[in-house]
Structure formats: structure tokens, C-alpha cells
Amino acid sequence: MDSLTHALTGAIIGHALGDNKIGPKAMILGAVAANIPDFDVAFTRFFDPVEAMFVHRGFSHSLLLMVSGSILLAFFLKRFARTQYSFGFWWLMVLLPWLSHLTMDIFNTYGTALFEPFSSFRVSFDSMAIIDVNLLFILALTILALFFFRKKQYRFKQLVGILGLVMVTLYFALNVFIKLSLEREVKERLTASDIAFTRIHSTPLPLTNLVWMVVVEDSASFRVTQVSILKKQIVSHTLLLRGNVDKCSDPIKRIKEFTKGYYTIDIDGRGYFYVNDLRFSSLESLYPAAYVVRFKVDETTCKVQRTHPKRGITPGNIFDLMRKVF
Incomplete structure (x- = not known):
């Protein structure tokens, strides 16, 4: 906190x-x-x-x-x-x-x-x-x-x-009750729709407990949604591919350990790639702006930089959050 x-x-x-x-x-x-x-x-x-x-x-x-x-x-x-x-x-x-x-x-x-x-x-x-x-x-x-x-x-x-x-x-x-109820409902809907998944992660958005981020993992990708508790509906949906690199195995291993496996990798084409932690929620809805914790890795030296956490708490996003709540 x-x-x-x-x-x-x-x-x-x-x-x-x-x-x-x-x-x-x-x-x-x-x-x-x-x-x-x-x-x-x-x-x-x-x-x-x-x-x-x-x-x-x-x-x-x-x-x-x-x-x-x-x-x-x-x-x-x-x-x-x-x-x-x-x-x-x-x-x-x-x-x-x-x-x-x-x-x-x-x-x-x-x-x-x-x-x-x-x-x-x-x-x-x-x-x-x-x-x-x-x-x-x-x-x-x-x-x-x-x-x-x-x-x-x-x-x-x-x-x-x-x-x-x-x-x-x-x-x-x-x-805790909201989280358990939400995850149970998500699992039931995925099963009823015959959608394969391996794990589910959920956490509330910043500032409130009335809109939650739900991350559904399968073998190659993540479905990231924002769910309004009062509206009982999905208010945002994104599909993210996990991605992979065969370089800098030591720092990447530690980053993966920190993220508990909830990560994506983006290659920027300019000698760097990003490892993104999906577990943290943001008021932003669109990626990559919605990533809160990102690690920037130099492909040549394997030097790692961590971007400052950004939770998207801006007046515009707060107004959008209110719209999602009610």
C-alpha cells in the first residue's frame, strides 16, 4: 500500500x-x-x-x-x-x-x-x-x-x-470475496465457451475495487480484460502475444521469476527489447501505455533498465474510470 x-x-x-x-x-x-x-x-x-x-x-x-x-x-x-x-x-x-x-x-x-x-x-x-x-x-x-x-x-x-x-x-x-467470485465466474464462462486456458490472474484497477483487470493465460498469449463489477460486463479487452527472445538469458530468467510468468516481450527493432510485467493494473486501457512495470534490455550488452512505474492516474483516465464504474 x-x-x-x-x-x-x-x-x-x-x-x-x-x-x-x-x-x-x-x-x-x-x-x-x-x-x-x-x-x-x-x-x-x-x-x-x-x-x-x-x-x-x-x-x-x-x-x-x-x-x-x-x-x-x-x-x-x-x-x-x-x-x-x-x-x-x-x-x-x-x-x-x-x-x-x-x-x-x-x-x-x-x-x-x-x-x-x-x-x-x-x-x-x-x-x-x-x-x-x-x-x-x-x-x-x-x-x-x-x-x-x-x-x-x-x-x-x-x-x-x-x-x-x-x-x-x-x-x-x-x-477478497470480489476477487474469488470474479475468477470463479470467468472460469465458468471460459469452460462453457470451450476456451482453453492455463491460469487466471485478477487485481483491481488503481483507486477503486469496482473495476478489475483479469488476465487469462493460454499456451502462447494473454487475454487482458477490464471488468466492471457493478455493470457486470467487460469494458476493455486486449489480446497480447507472449513473445520470446534467445538472448540475455540470465537477466531474463530473473525478470520472469519476478513476474511469476505473467510477462510479454516486445522487440523495438533498435537494439532493445522490453519485458513487460502483466500483473500490475493501470487506468490506461491500451498497450503498451497500460504496462505499469517494464524492463528495457540492451540486446548487445544485456544491460537492463527499468522504466518508472506508470499507473495512468490522470484526470482523463479518472473520468474514464468513473464511466466504467457506473
């Missing part, structure tokens, strides 16, 4: 745990602790573009670092905060916002290496866009309510915060 979503979630958790003890500092500590895992972005620049994709949400997002790091920070806070509060209090103030970050991120497409360094497997449920305005609205409304009721008794404000977190949890559950 984006940094703002993590910060708001951490602030609500921090308030629920410690507002009656350390006041507004509880929100600040929660917001900071919830963004600790993303410190890895400061180090990705020291890696080549392919390996950098594995560094992000790698060990920094592991359960091992969360537990050990939160214990160290709790000892530090206990020692230097000059308060009578226990180690357990400070540990929860760091641990739970940190845990919220890892928990939220596993619902995105990117994948989170929870079990590093013991396993490089990346957990991803592909059911939440990295930026979701509905989720941000719930979180922002909860924060505003906490400020509005700031003079109320702590137990009442704590209940408001917990209610906000329950709503967030239910929203995540709703998206």
Missing part, C-alpha cells in the same frame, strides 16, 4: 494503544512505525534494476526483522523515553503498526517476502490496489473522528479507532 495508507493505519493503532499514556505522540509513533518496512527504498538504488525489484519488500518486510527490530526499538524507547511505562507497552506500540504494514502489503500484487531469509517466496493475494480511495476515505474519516471527539473519554475514542480498523478489515475481506 502507499505510505499515506500505512501512516493513517499506524496512527489509528497507536492512538488505540497509547493515547491515554503518551497523548498525541502515540499517533505519531504509530504512523512512523507503520512505515518502517519501506526504508528499503533507500537501498534499492545500490542494486541493478532487476535485483532491486527483489530487494523492495524483501527482508525489510520479513516477520523475522519485524520481531527483532520491534524488540530493539522497544528497548530503546523504554530506556530513553523517561517514562514509567513497561517494555511491553513500547513493544506493542512498535510491533502492531509494523505488523499492519506487512499485513496490508500481502494483499497487493507486488508480493511480500514474509519468510526471508528462510524462504524467498512472496505472498500476494492480488486483491487490493496499491492506492485505494475507498480505503483512504475510511482511514481519513476515522482520524477526523478521533480529532473531533478528542475531548471525549479515552475509552470512547478507543472504540472509535477500533471501529475504523474493523471497517478496514471488512473492506479487505470484501475485496
Whole structure:
């Protein structure tokens, strides 16, 4: 999820745990602790573009670092905060916002290496866009309510915060339900139409959970559609050939590993080719503009460049998204 979503979630958790003890500092500590895992972005620049994709949400997002790091920070806070509060209090103030970050991120497409360094497997449920305005609205409304009721008794404000977190949890559950229902319906339609397929990938478009991208893979191509949940119809459809190259096998192997096999290859005819990750959704409907993550590979040197992720969040595309929703 984006940094703002993590910060708001951490602030609500921090308030629920410690507002009656350390006041507004509880929100600040929660917001900071919830963004600790993303410190890895400061180090990705020291890696080549392919390996950098594995560094992000790698060990920094592991359960091992969360537990050990939160214990160290709790000892530090206990020692230097000059308060009578226990180690357990400070540990929860760091641990739970940190845990919220890892928990939220596993619902995105990117994948989170929870079990590093013991396993490089990346957990991803592909059911939440990295930026979701509905989720941000719930979180922002909860924060505003906490400020509005700031003079109320702590137990009442704590209940408001917990209610906000329950709503967030239910929203995540709703998206999982939508994803499972959508994929089941797609499989039934493909089977009824006698269309062969090997795998299906689905994920919501940026900003909303009411339009989803569905990728249907067969032996040589991908059918990429955008499906409106309310309209119950396909609002965009594209057929993409997988493509293939017999050069630069080492970096290509790593890129394929990152994409989990959902990739296409485009040759530009000017000494480069592109490997495109199909798992990420964009507000764009037409390819190649709709590719969010692309790797540009030099055919001669095999040097890889990664283009900056583009999710197509522009005023025109947002207007088009509203048309697809309603």
C-alpha cells in the first residue's frame, strides 16, 4: 500500500494503544512505525534494476526483522523515553503498526517476502490496489473522528479507532470475496465457451475495487480484460502475444521469476527489447501505455533498465474510470 495508507493505519493503532499514556505522540509513533518496512527504498538504488525489484519488500518486510527490530526499538524507547511505562507497552506500540504494514502489503500484487531469509517466496493475494480511495476515505474519516471527539473519554475514542480498523478489515475481506467470485465466474464462462486456458490472474484497477483487470493465460498469449463489477460486463479487452527472445538469458530468467510468468516481450527493432510485467493494473486501457512495470534490455550488452512505474492516474483516465464504474 502507499505510505499515506500505512501512516493513517499506524496512527489509528497507536492512538488505540497509547493515547491515554503518551497523548498525541502515540499517533505519531504509530504512523512512523507503520512505515518502517519501506526504508528499503533507500537501498534499492545500490542494486541493478532487476535485483532491486527483489530487494523492495524483501527482508525489510520479513516477520523475522519485524520481531527483532520491534524488540530493539522497544528497548530503546523504554530506556530513553523517561517514562514509567513497561517494555511491553513500547513493544506493542512498535510491533502492531509494523505488523499492519506487512499485513496490508500481502494483499497487493507486488508480493511480500514474509519468510526471508528462510524462504524467498512472496505472498500476494492480488486483491487490493496499491492506492485505494475507498480505503483512504475510511482511514481519513476515522482520524477526523478521533480529532473531533478528542475531548471525549479515552475509552470512547478507543472504540472509535477500533471501529475504523474493523471497517478496514471488512473492506479487505470484501475485496477478497470480489476477487474469488470474479475468477470463479470467468472460469465458468471460459469452460462453457470451450476456451482453453492455463491460469487466471485478477487485481483491481488503481483507486477503486469496482473495476478489475483479469488476465487469462493460454499456451502462447494473454487475454487482458477490464471488468466492471457493478455493470457486470467487460469494458476493455486486449489480446497480447507472449513473445520470446534467445538472448540475455540470465537477466531474463530473473525478470520472469519476478513476474511469476505473467510477462510479454516486445522487440523495438533498435537494439532493445522490453519485458513487460502483466500483473500490475493501470487506468490506461491500451498497450503498451497500460504496462505499469517494464524492463528495457540492451540486446548487445544485456544491460537492463527499468522504466518508472506508470499507473495512468490522470484526470482523463479518472473520468474514464468513473464511466466504467457506473
